[in-house]
Amino acid sequence: MLRKRISVRTIGRLSAYRRVLFRSLTTGPANVYSYQIAALSGATPAQVRRDLMSVGYSGSPNRGYQVAELAASIGEFLDDPDGQNVALVGVGNLGRAILAYFAGRRPRLAIVAAFDAAPEKVNRTIHGCRCYPIAQIPTIAARENIRVAVIATPAEAAQSVADTLIAAGVRGILNFAPVSLKVPPWVYTEDLDMTMALEKVAYFARHEKQQERDTQS
Amino acid sequence: MLRKRISVRTIGRLSAYRRVLFRSLTTGPANVYSYQIAALSGATPAQVRRDLMSVGYSGSPNRGYQVAELAASIGEFLDDPDGQNVALVGVGNLGRAILAYFAGRRPRLAIVAAFDAAPEKVNRTIHGCRCYPIAQIPTIAARENIRVAVIATPAEAAQSVADTLIAAGVRGILNFAPVSLKVPPWVYTEDLDMTMALEKVAYFARHEKQQERDTQS
DNA sequence: GTAACGCTGTGATTTCCTTCACGAATCTCA
DNA sequence: TGAGATTCGTGAAGGAAATCACAGCGTTAC
Ligand SMILES: NC(=O)c1ccc[n+]([C@@H]2O[C@H](COP(=O)([O-])OP(=O)(O)OC[C@H]3O[C@@H](n4cnc5c(N)ncnc54)[C@H](O)[C@@H]3O)[C@@H](O)[C@H]2O)c1
Ligand SMILES: NC(=O)c1ccc[n+]([C@@H]2O[C@H](COP(=O)([O-])OP(=O)(O)OC[C@H]3O[C@@H](n4cnc5c(N)ncnc54)[C@H](O)[C@@H]3O)[C@@H](O)[C@H]2O)c1
8 A cells, every 4th residue: 555645625625526526426427527527526638537546446448447446446545434423522602503404414434422611501412413521522432432523612712732642642633723823743623713714805805807716725 | 027937835834833833933032043943844954944944034043033022023024014814604514513613713814794594594603704605605795895705615616606706706715625726827726635635644554664754845 | 332132014936716718528419 | 340439457657845954153151
């Protein structure tokens, strides 16, 4: 398994490709071409083909890719065969929206536990997910084998929450708080900063001519 | 004003720098060094200095940058002096969280109108923001001079909403729907795709050694 | 004074990612 | 069967962004 370091951008695009493939499964024919995937996902045909090199599924010339098989191959490449449980910390406005959205949507990548510091939020079930006090992060994380977490707490709390999560075995964090988390090198963090994103949009809305295709990195 | 195309990433980081500067305003001394900004925002010192070249504010050797002045300069560079009004389309779980968060937070970049297709959501005021039927996008956008919009509708509706917004004069879109929008070249779009982000995190949580510093682009 | 230090601004370099371009493969149709 | 059309896989080229590295300068110490 000597695969040479896949780039972060490639992984993101593979996720996007898979989504358009699933959409095509119901609507379209059984095969697709790279230029079709590209059009639907905002990439270029060459980029699609190059990204797909990593997953090890080959299309056939003049026939393209089998939609169902390609989607399955990407899934095999991206997903853990046993599934990965996810924890959410911070059950505020955003946290609840996230719980509502992911509830029941992806069995292989489900949010199985929520945590919050506020007494009135804990020990309830929200959108099908149990909410625990943060003191229970270590025990629940161990019990549910949680390696992936989402942080949706206020900025001030984010770093200490991250430290707790990492101590409990978490190795990947999706961070919505507007701070840069300090984490050890074996932990991957991805920041989704809405304010920064909105400021970028506002800036380029005023500074014309910028025809980037930029699907989010 | 012959400035040579600032990159998308640079704009994003400038937004991050400004935020840490505002935070430092209250807590720290009056000056900062590039390496301090870097540490707080997850960048490198060289990157900070290079990014700051675009804004045209010079620090002084051995004294670094004046926090207040630098923050003001970045603001001058990023923000519209007259402010920019923002519209939100799709007042669901996520849309409401966004309204709650941005309400009253940034007077220069305020969400001044919300739109939704569901009859029970329109003509109400949610977190201080009036919600209109989508048919009123053209009139309200013209009245409020809206050039920036946020899309938080289901994926199926996103493209037609985008078309309507663009026809109404919108030039920058922050898109939360998991689709790639087709827009004319003078419209800037930024996709914030939570599912894709979570899948990236899940992937790299399983694939060791990846010590990326990746503040979101 | 003036020497030593430490940080900024920026040309040069490196690294990473995207795009190009073309041989090989598969299909169609006569 | 074979010519023509079309797409894939991928080495090579190109471009963009991060990093290096250092000259220049303000500051401090004495
Ligand atoms: N649209 C949005 O909601 C939005 C937009 C931009 C940024 N953000 C960021 O996302 C994060 C969450 O936003 P929100 O709107 O949901 O905020 P919120 O105030 O509604 O929710 C925060 C939640 O975190 C909990 N919390 C506080 N301290 C905690 C701790 N130490 N441990 C665990 N939980 C704790 C609170 O009890 C609350 O339930 C914030 O960092 C915010 O800056 C949100
Ligand atoms: N955590 C999250 O909430 C989350 C996570 C990942 C992705 N998303 C994406 O964000 C978007 C919104 O998510 P949500 O959870 O708020 O969904 P939601 O179903 O709660 O809200 C969608 C809203 O859009 C409105 N709407 C539907 N069609 C419309 C139209 N044609 N014009 C205007 N409004 C219309 C609906 O009335 C509803 O209010 C979706 O595309 C979703 O895929 C959300």
